Amino acid sequence: MENFEPEIVAFCCHYCAYTAADMAGSKHIYYPANVKIIRVPCTGKVDTIHIMKAFEKGADGVYVAGCLEGDCHFKNGNTRAKYRVEQVQNILKDLGWEIERLEMINMSAGMGERFASTALEFTKKIKQLGPSPIKIINTEKHQQVAD
Template sequence: MEKSNNTFEPVVVAFCCHYCAYTAADMAGSQRIAYPANVKIVRVPCSGKVDAIHLMKALEKGADGVYVAGCLEGDCHFNTGNIAASRKVTKVKILLDEIGIGSERIEMFLMSAGMGRRFAEVATEFTEKIRNLGPNPVKAAADKAVG
């Protein structure tokens, strides 16, 4: 895989909990802390609401990386939604390894509503990681077939 492909701009989907990461993203914006435009945010009422199928569909439809951002441990508005989310991410990681997509394309992060800087860091670091991994092999193969 060509790691230094300059033209590759990864598409990253971030499922962000309304009570923490989504607000943190807002805060990053208002504090003018930059984060990559590659990250497409999907607001969810709780990270626990994200199902395995959402993560899979995002990748199937062409995302290069996906992450779920939920509240800090013990801070979930619905008590344990973030823990449930993290278990689902682990499960999907295993599935992704099994089908040769690679578990590193999805991740779970925890943060609070006040962590604008943390949100930006996570978004930047994850985007860079995916950039280094290169395009989602599903999409790459489809593009090749078409082109």
């Protein structure tokens, strides 16, 4: 697992987190390339199926990044997203997964540093957790087929 490079999906809202990611870029602040961003108008738009699909397709970690609490461009989309993340964490728990593979993060549009530092922390955490159970199953399947 030494060389494990996790795949991470970040659902970022257009008004804050996506802008913060651009800010991090324009200031050339490093964060791991493992993080791939999907832009959504508001984190309230992020659906359970989107998160589960990301895991199904091989994401080792997923986070939803929205505006600071109380600062949502659409009033309360980010608090709804927080609730949804908790729901999906429960699903993950029921599946026997580590709930830490999914997280809700808040930041304002100007927080390039925060975007980078949270991306870094999250990636580190997922590295420690190792590949997602789906990947392990798939690898085993492949091995069985090979056997």
